[in-house]
Amino acid sequence: xxxxxxxxxxxxxxxxxxKHEFLVPRRAFTSPEVLAAERERIFGKCWLYAAHASxxxxxxxxxxxxxxxxxxxxxxxxxxELRAFYNTxxxxxxxxxxxxxxxxxxxxxxxxxxxxNSAGAMTQQPAESGFPAGFFSDGAxxxxxxxxxxxxxDFIFVNYDAHASxxVEYLAGATEFLDIVAxxxxxxxxxxxxxxxxxxxxxxxxxxxxSADGYHAMTTHASYFDYLQSTNGSxxxxxxxxxxxxxxxxxxxxxxxxxxxxxxxxxxAQWVPQWGEDGRVAxxxxxxxxxxxxxxxxxxxxxxxNRNILIFPNLVINDIMALTVRxxxxxxxxxxxxxxxxxxxxxxxxxxxxxxxYNFLEFLGPAGFATPDDVEMLELCQQGYQNLPEPxxxxxxxxxxxxxxxxDDELQMRTFWRRWNxxxxx
Amino acid sequence: xxxxxxxxxxxxxxxxxxxxxxxxxxWQALFTEDAEYxxxxxxxxxxxxxxxxxxxxxxxHRLQQRAVxxxxxxxHAEFPHSSVRHMISNVRxxxxxxxxxEVHFNQVVYxxxxxxxxxxxxxxxxxxxxxxxxFKIRSKRVMLAMDTLRPQGRVSIIL
Numbered sequence: 001x002x003x004x005x006x007x008x009x010x011x012x013x014x015x016x017x018x019k020h021e022f023l024v025p026r027r028a029f030t031s032p033e034v035l036a037a038e039r040e041r042i043f044g045k046c047w048l049y050a051a052h053a054s055x056x057x058x059x060x061x062x063x064x065x066x067x068x069x070x071x072x073x074x075x076x077x078x079x080x081e082l083r084a085f086y087n088t089x090x091x092x093x094x095x096x097x098x099x100x101x102x103x104x105x106x107x108x109x110x111x112x113x114x115x116x117n118s119a120g121a122m123t124q125q126p127a128e129s130g131f132p133a134g135f136f137s138d139g140a141x142x143x144x145x146x147x148x149x150x151x152x153x154d155f156i157f158v159n160y161d162a163h164a165s166x167x168v169e170y171l172a173g174a175t176e177f178l179d180i181v182a183x184x185x186x187x188x189x190x191x192x193x194x195x196x197x198x199x200x201x202x203x204x205x206x207x208x209x210x211s212a213d214g215y216h217a218m219t220t221h222a223s224y225f226d227y228l229q230s231t232n233g234s235x236x237x238x239x240x241x242x243x244x245x246x247x248x249x250x251x252x253x254x255x256x257x258x259x260x261x262x263x264x265x266x267x268x269a270q271w272v273p274q275w276g277e278d279g280r281v282a283x284x285x286x287x288x289x290x291x292x293x294x295x296x297x298x299x300x301x302x303x304x305x306n307r308n309i310l311i312f313p314n315l316v317i318n319d320i321m322a323l324t325v326r327x328x329x330x331x332x333x334x335x336x337x338x339x340x341x342x343x344x345x346x347x348x349x350x351x352x353x354x355x356x357x358y359n360f361l362e363f364l365g366p367a368g369f370a371t372p373d374d375v376e377m378l379e380l381c382q383q384g385y386q387n388l389p390e391p392x393x394x395x396x397x398x399x400x401x402x403x404x405x406x407x408d409d410e411l412q413m414r415t416f417w418r419r420w421n422x423x424x425x426x
Numbered sequence: 427x428x429x430x431x432x433x434x435x436x437x438x439x440x441x442x443x444x445x446x447x448x449x450x451x452x453w454q455a456l457f458t459e460d461a462e463y464x465x466x467x468x469x470x471x472x473x474x475x476x477x478x479x480x481x482x483x484x485x486x487h488r489l490q491q492r493a494v495x496x497x498x499x500x501x502h503a504e505f506p507h508s509s510v511r512h513m514i515s516n517v518r519x520x521x522x523x524x525x526x527x528e529v530h531f532n533q534v535v536y537x538x539x540x541x542x543x544x545x546x547x548x549x550x551x552x553x554x555x556x557x558x559x560x561f562k563i564r565s566k567r568v569m570l571a572m573d574t575l576r577p578q579g580r581v582s583i584i585l
Binding site: 100192193194195196197198199200201220222223226227230231335337341342350353354357358360361362365366367369371372373375376377379383 | 465466467469470473475476477478479480481482483487488491492494495498500501502503504540542573574575576577578579580581582
């Protein structure tokens, strides 16, 4: 199927390094044909975040969810091995798992009773007659496994392309940032109870751009900063708003991150007066443990810097006033679904956990003081694209003329689009 | 002293009218200083607000700030204000003593903005404390009777 985007010397984007101008065609956000091509060339080829190992902490634990538009069951089988299979019966296709999460040795298809174990192998079907001997014995009627599954520091990824490169190779420079996230605990990170499942009436790529966009903070989130300023002790006492600075780095394969000074409290590990004396003691202990495990310099980086991490194509890990693992996928060219989880050290002190969750929902949640305004902005963009075929291009040039981009430049988005452009022409 | 359903309903309708008419400053004044306004995760209405990730977990300060924020042009999701209507029914008094009453009810909230109407189906547990001729709200726990926030995508209004 031809992709209805204007093809130029740089492909579907305009990447003019002399003029320092970077343009993205708005039709990339509005075209069903573009989405169909993305499903094949991006969601069908890239490693996609599926779950965190802490959600599957013991044999026969499972989660079921949509990953890159497909319905999966991720389970830990009886032997403790992680498995990923398509949530569809090998008989007529009904979904065999109807719960979001749980513990079960078996998945019984509700339609005709075909039964599979937690490794996806068929173990039983209720009819004795009608099938020749041995019909089920060669594994041919097992649930279909996802072609590839692998984990990095407890982050579980799947890939629908059997020939894809290894996960760690795919993650490239992003492993440095995933390490910083995973190293926040001595015993392992965990997904906490309660997640945010919401949606936006926008193209999925708008949320990717928005999730590490330092440039929009002071306008889109002006009311959030007003709130912080009116809340005693929620900012670092020595904080200077003009001094966030920071850097943006291209991590390879379309991944990117921004890293900058945190003006607010960080559960690992930057105390602010709002957290009180108990909180101060708990955070000081966390910092001391970080120094012991990682040395002073790395401990300081982990504790005091914010990081917004984009992992191509649809995983965002924002290590800011809380730690969100956010993934999203297109349902149609103008509608996406978001799943967001709060990740925390398993051994976290209750006082710190309390502020972590408090911070998370305040900024990152769909009823917080910031995310609803992001949703609004992205929906205004999507609606603005109704003006096509007139204004045809989005501008993503900020920082292009600089040797090093800051957290409020746009290198992270250009990194995404350059990769997108390459894969879409493959 | 016994509270009647009628006087409870009068108060709930008054609160709903303040929200629907965007009189957010008067709405926040309905709460006690030790109040909480909560939306727990859909899977677990009884979740602990100090350990689980809630959708809303406001103490009095934060709900006051929520009211202030919603009156600003920079609360972009609600500028201009969406059109909001609360429908309250199935009001039941489940416990009461001389000063406090626990009331449970169902509510459906409609939000309309830019030609899209979203529906929020909720049930609410509210704890009211007697305050002169009326009440103050000590706790408002709104449960979403929906398994996700789709397609609404946000709770930018007061439920």
